[in-house]
Each structure stands twice: as C-alpha cells, then as structure tokens.
Amino acid sequence: MHSAEFSLSLGTSEFAALRGANQIYVDKTDLIFNIASQRRKFLLIRPRRFGKSLLVSTFASLFKNGVEHFSGLTIEKLWQDRKYDVVRLDFSGLKEFVSKDHFEFNLRSELINAFSPLGFHFDKENADVSFFVQLRTWLNSLPQSSLVLLIDEYDTPLTAHLGSPEKFKAVRAELEKFYAVLKNADGCLRFFFMTGITKFSNRSSFSEFNNFNDISLNSKYSAILGLTEDEIVRYFDLHLIRAQEVLHLSREELLQELKENYDGFCFDRNAQTHVYCPWSVLSFLQNPEEGFLNYWYESGGRPAVLKGYLASHRIENPFEFDEDKQIRLTDLQAARGYETIGLDALLTQAGYLTIKTVRSNGTAAIGYPNREVELSIAQLYADELLQGKFIDPMGAPMLSDLLGTGTLESIVRRFNDGINQIDYHNFPIESEAACRACIQLFLMGSALIPEVEKHTALGRSDLEVAVGSRRWVFEFKFAHSSDEVENLLKEGEEQMRSRRYGEGREGIDSRALHCAVLVFNGAARRFEAYREVGNNFQDNH
Incomplete structure (x- = not known):
C-alpha cells in the first residue's frame, strides 16, 4: 500500500x-x-x-x-x-x-x-x-x-x-x-x-x-483511530522521502518533527499507546513544502462544544494553562451533564488535553499532546484573555517582527499594550508566574514557540523564545509597589549573570542571544522597568 x-x-x-x-x-x-x-x-x-x-x-x-x-x-x-x-x-x-x-x-x-x-x-x-x-x-x-x-x-x-x-x-x-x-x-x-x-x-x-x-478508553482499541509511528513509516514511505527532499531533512529529523507537532494523543486508560492525528499528518504529507503547520485547530479543532461551553462558562484562570493537571479516569468515562462537567474533562474529550500517565489510584496526569495542540489552546486562551482583540494592532509591526528585529523598549511596549486589553477584574496578574504565563500566551497566540523554565546547570530561565536570528531569554519579577521595582531589577540582572541563562548553546543555536529582565508593577498593572543584560546592556525605565 x-x-x-x-x-x-x-x-x-x-x-x-x-x-x-x-x-x-x-x-x-x-x-x-x-x-x-x-x-x-x-x-x-x-x-x-x-x-x-x-x-x-x-x-x-x-x-x-x-x-x-x-x-x-x-x-x-x-x-x-x-x-x-x-x-x-x-x-x-x-x-x-x-x-x-x-x-x-x-x-x-x-x-x-x-x-x-x-x-x-x-x-x-x-x-x-x-x-x-x-x-x-x-x-x-x-x-x-x-x-x-x-x-x-x-x-x-x-x-x-x-x-x-x-x-x-x-x-x-x-x-x-x-x-x-x-x-x-x-x-x-x-x-x-x-x-x-x-x-x-x-x-x-x-x-x-x-x-x-x-x-x-479501552486499551485494546486505543489505536483504532489515529496513526502510530510504525504505521506512518510502513504506509507512507514514499511520501516521507518526498518530504525529506523538500525540507532537506534526514528521516530521523523528519520523524522527530512529526512527533513533536502531531503525535502524543492517548486514548488508553493504561497510558501505553499514543497516536498521531491523521488529518494533520496527511495534510503535512500533501504539502510538505508548507512546513509543519497547525492543521488540526484550523480544520476542526475548534468544535462547537468549546464555543458553546465558553459562551456560558468563563475560563477561570488562563494563566494556569501550562500547569500540570490531573483528572480521575471516571470523570472521562462518565456521561456527565453539561452543568457539572469540568473544563479539563471537556478539553480532554475534545482532544486539547490527553492522558500522559495513569496512577494506581485511578487518576491520570493530563497535558497537551503536541506542539500543534499546545499552540491551539494558547490561541484559545489568548482570545479569552483579550476578548477577541488582537495583540498586534492594524498597521503596526507584529509581535514576532518586534522580537526578531525591534528594540527591547518596543517589545515591552507591545506587552503592556496587550495587558491593557485584559479585563483585570476577571484575570488579575498577581504573581511572577502569572506574568510569565501572560507573556507565554501572547507569544503562542502569535504562533511562536516559547520554552518555559528552560533548565541550565545553574537554574531555570523563566522564558526563552527564538525568532529569526535572535534568541530572547526573559526573566520576570513581580513588584507589589513602585518601591520594589529598582531592587527587583538589579536582583533579576544579577540572577541572569550568575546563572548564565541562555549560554551553552554554542554550536547548537547560532542565533544572537538577548537576555532581558522585566519587572511588573502589580499596582500600576504594567511592566514598569526592563533591562537587557549583556556586555553592553541598556537601562530603561
């Protein structure tokens, strides 16, 4: 075949x-x-x-x-x-x-x-x-x-x-x-x-x-729909060869990209089997020259069930979108009424979340199956935060362009513009974690792929994102009042220097490294101070 x-x-x-x-x-x-x-x-x-x-x-x-x-x-x-x-x-x-x-x-x-x-x-x-x-x-x-x-x-x-x-x-x-x-x-x-x-x-x-x-969730039938990696290799060999040639990738590199973007769905109560979304894989193989696009969300990943749910339910805390979650398997198997179902159960049934591991007590760790879906849910949450408004104003450079070629000042200004559009009554930013999650959602809603808490030998950076010829490393600090801003800025700068965030990528990533500390003032509801940390860092207030 x-x-x-x-x-x-x-x-x-x-x-x-x-x-x-x-x-x-x-x-x-x-x-x-x-x-x-x-x-x-x-x-x-x-x-x-x-x-x-x-x-x-x-x-x-x-x-x-x-x-x-x-x-x-x-x-x-x-x-x-x-x-x-x-x-x-x-x-x-x-x-x-x-x-x-x-x-x-x-x-x-x-x-x-x-x-x-x-x-x-x-x-x-x-x-x-x-x-x-x-x-x-x-x-x-x-x-x-x-x-x-x-x-x-x-x-x-x-x-x-x-x-x-x-x-x-x-x-x-x-x-x-x-x-x-x-x-x-x-x-x-x-x-x-x-x-x-x-x-x-x-x-x-x-x-x-x-x-x-x-x-x-029957383990015997967990792969009756979807594609396993073995099936992709067996049935689509010539299409994979074509994609390798078009994208100049080895077979190993191509399969790794397919896995990161379209694999990871688990419909197995024992969490032993995972499958790729067939629509996304076939769409990619049909037009590999387009790259690894988000096919699932645009073609069917926004089912009416989510639109209807959000019409009468508010996402309680979009800033928790990247936190670890768990759910009882019985909540996934039970035919619950619309009024009583939890958002996590609904998102799992609709494919936004999937089973990662299952414990002996019947609870399952759930998370995003792959990059395609994670970007989709970030877009959903960003839309909920911004209430249909856009992080990129009409006629202005896109956030991705600013990160690729703009100044730190222009980037922070765009972050603050987005924050100004958030309903603070429903979605207050009250911690460093919320700051990071907010910016993470902005970036992912713009189809960028940030890395959160990137591990280094000396610690974990808050957020890293590669755009064009640059790699940004952001450290966020939260100030309860203006009196704390200056000290937190210096603290963040020292932390970035001592822990050498973003270093050690020589030979792996040729992008220019830009490290920046951003201090969010909770009282003023904005990033009030920021500083790019390097040999010739600039101080901006």
Missing part, C-alpha cells in the same frame, strides 16, 4: 470510494473484526479529524457488502458473517434549526429517509399513533439480529447549542425518544456502533442504554 500508485486519502471518508480510488488505507481491520464479530452496542468518543466517519463507513461496507472492498486486508480471511440491512445516520446535519418543532421535523425526516428503503412507512394520517411508536412497532416486526445501525456524530445537535439551554433541552428530549425506541427494539439489532466527540451532553439519553460498551 506504499507503492507510487497509491495516493493520500486526505478528505475521503467513504471506505468504498477510498479503496476504489487506490488511496492509502492503513489496515486496522483486525480491530474492526474484533468489534464487528460481537452482537453489542458500541460507543467510541474521539476528537474531530480522527477518522470517525471513515470507520463508520468501513463498518457499513463490511456488513452490507461483505469483504467486497477488503481485498488484501487482514479481515478478508477472517470474516465469515452474512450480509445485513444497514442503516447509517449522520447527526452532524441536524445542528441547524430555529425552533423545537423545526428540530423534530429534521430528525424525523432523517429517520424516515434512513429507514424507509427497508420498508418503514410513517402514516401521517394516523394521529393517534406517534411517529416514534410507529417506528418502534416496525422495528419490532423485523427478524432477530437482522439490522445494523450506525450513528456518526451523535452529539453534534447537542454541542451546537450549548449556549442555548432551551434548544439544548429540546434536542435532548427528542433524541431520548429515539434512543428509547432503540432500547425497546433491541432484538432486531445485530450490531450498533455510535461515535461522538463528547460524552457529557446527554447523560439521561445514555440511561436508555444500560448495556452500552464504551470502548473510548
């Missing part, structure tokens, strides 16, 4: 079409066989752009057409089951509606279109028997284990209206009626598979399924 005749499957979510077009298909059909062989109801939660729709399409092809489109794949010699009637529902098209009645009409139209080819007929004239009673009666008339039902993006109509409680409740109430029908008609179902991004939005709906098999 890695010969020149096979192309990338970027944007193809139909299995038969992918196979017919000779596009690369990473063979995970051994796992598909394990799932499809069971007569159970399955739920799989994954972030956007991980291939959920392609997986649903693969199940549809298998049950409807057998192994017709599976030539050369593992499952071809394993699958012995017969063919089935298949109903495939995609709830992503149900998110737009103007009223409760409108949603009810859209949902019932979707169900009629899906079930009528198999013989379901809705009698509109029979007002005494509701739509869902008619559907339940018809389903119960089907032979045992004769129907395969697949639902993709079950939660989209809910997450699209998190900011509108009235619409949210209307959607949930209508969907519960449908799930109740499916529970009652369980006998006709040979197989049921459902995907979504979140598991919090319809807790009461899940009560209709007391025998759901949630495989979202």
